Amino acid sequence: GAVVSQHPSRVICKSGTSVKIECRSLDFQATTMFWYRQFPKQSLMLMATSNEGSKATYEQGVEKDKFLINHASLTLSTLTVTSAHPEDSSFYICSAYRDRGEQYFGPGTRLTVT
Amino acid sequence: ELKVEQNPLFLSMQEGKNYTIYCNYSTTSDRLYWYRQDPGKSLESLFVLLSNGAVKQEGRLMASLDTKARLSTLHITAAVHDLSATYFCAVDAKLVFGAGTILRVKS
Numbered sequence: 001g002a003v004v005s006q007h008p009s010r011v012i013c014k015s016g017t018s019v020k021i022e023c024r025s026l027d028f029q030a031t032t033m034f035w036y037r038q039f040p041k042q043s044l045m046l047m048a049t050s051n052e053g054s055k056a057t058y059e060q061g062v063e064k065d066k067f068l069i070n071h072a073s074l075t076l077s078t079l080t081v082t083s084a085h086p087e088d089s090s091f092y093i094c095s096a097y098r099d100r101g102e103q104y105f106g107p108g109t110r111l112t113v114t
Numbered sequence: 115e116l117k118v119e120q121n122p123l124f125l126s127m128q129e130g131k132n133y134t135i136y137c138n139y140s141t142t143s144d145r146l147y148w149y150r151q152d153p154g155k156s157l158e159s160l161f162v163l164l165s166n167g168a169v170k171q172e173g174r175l176m177a178s179l180d181t182k183a184r185l186s187t188l189h190i191t192a193a194v195h196d197l198s199a200t201y202f203c204a205v206d207a208k209l210v211f212g213a214g215t216i217l218r219v220k221s
Contacts, residue, residue: 034209043202043211044157093156095209103147103209108156 002028004096006106013084013113021079021109023094029074030096034103035067038091050077084113116141118205120212127193127219135215137186137203146186147204148177151214157202160188195219 003026013019031052036044048069049057056069068080093108117140127133145164149157161170163179170177176189198219204211
């Protein structure tokens, strides 16, 4: 099956710093990638849709200036959490959309802001 | 706004018995997904259902889709301990997720 990687898998940062998370589709090209956030014992919430070569589309309530998304190539999307605060601590998961209606998820990045 | 409801939210199963998880959604959609999540892990794709009446089976799990009723079911046959996990349904290309169903299989 298709593989999507995320890096890093875990990151601890200090409040006020920025963190970049990478999402790569390893064996297919993904014109669309999605970023989700999952708090403990909760479901996944879509944060934004990342389209290659264009601006990301953010869901209601997600601050686009805080969560910067760049989809520079057909295999790479990045999420940068700027000026992170403890309430941003969460599990961030990306997915890459392939044709035939299939989506493939990355392994997730656990962010802890101290 | 698309809403997705799963029930039950928690299911304690006995080994060897059969169970069903239900996923209802509020607006028309042409695709429905089922995923499994183990603690601390990302999502594992189980099924993609793309048409009314679609039925897919893998091992002890079988998923079906009724687009007219806006309902999908995930049926578990003869539960085994390895099936303990959280199961999510998700609807639409943007994947609007249900709340998840926590499955625990007891010996």
